[in-house]
Amino acid sequence: MHTAYIDSYKEIMRVRFRDTDAQGHMFFANYLVFADEVAGNYMRELGFDWSDTAKLPSYVFTVNASCDYIHECHAGDEVEVEVGYEKLGNTSATLGFSMRRVSDGEALAKGSFIQVFVNRDSRKPMPVPDSVRKILNASADKKT
Structure with a gap:
């Protein structure tokens, strides 16, 4: 199931009772919630706190989210x-x-989020900021 990432980040999360549905396993949408939470922590680790938009080079809109369910968890x-x-x-x-x-x-589970980098004023797509590329490329270089 391993995917080749430019750079990656891992966290361990515990499934809470409230994350489950009436069938006793994790509610399908919570797979995306778990992934989104870890993705936000990953971005903070890379130096991009998307919650402080005044300091960001752009907005980031998630325009697509997909998730393939493989096996249940409880x-x-x-x-x-x-x-x-x-x-x-x-x-x-x-x-x-x-x-x-x-x-x-x-x-x-496995899946993806497609993110579009957006100019804060025009709210139109813009090139991925150089600062994002540099951080990801630097992280990738450390792995090799």
């Missing part, structure tokens, strides 16, 4: 969530994610 399960950039385009980027249960390594 309340109390620890889930390793890995996120990473798979592709940087001119004005967009694809941030992939994968999830596995810590106790047995079972693959649970």
Whole structure:
């Protein structure tokens, strides 16, 4: 299930009872919630706190979210969530994610978010900021 990322970041999250549905496993939309939470932490680790828009070189709009369910998980399960950039385009980027249960390594889900970098004033697509490219390229160089 491993995807080749330009750079990646992992966190372990515990599935809470409130994350589950009436069938006793994690509600489908919460896979995206877990991935989005870890993605936000990853961006902060890279030096981009998207919640402080005044300091950002652009806005970032998520224009597509996809998730492939592979196996169920339940309340109390620890889930390793890995996120990473798979592709940087001119004005967009694809941030992939994968999830596995810590106790047995079972693959649970994989998916992606497509992000478009947007000019704060015009709210139109703009090139991926050089600062974003530099940080991701520097991170990728450390891995090789």
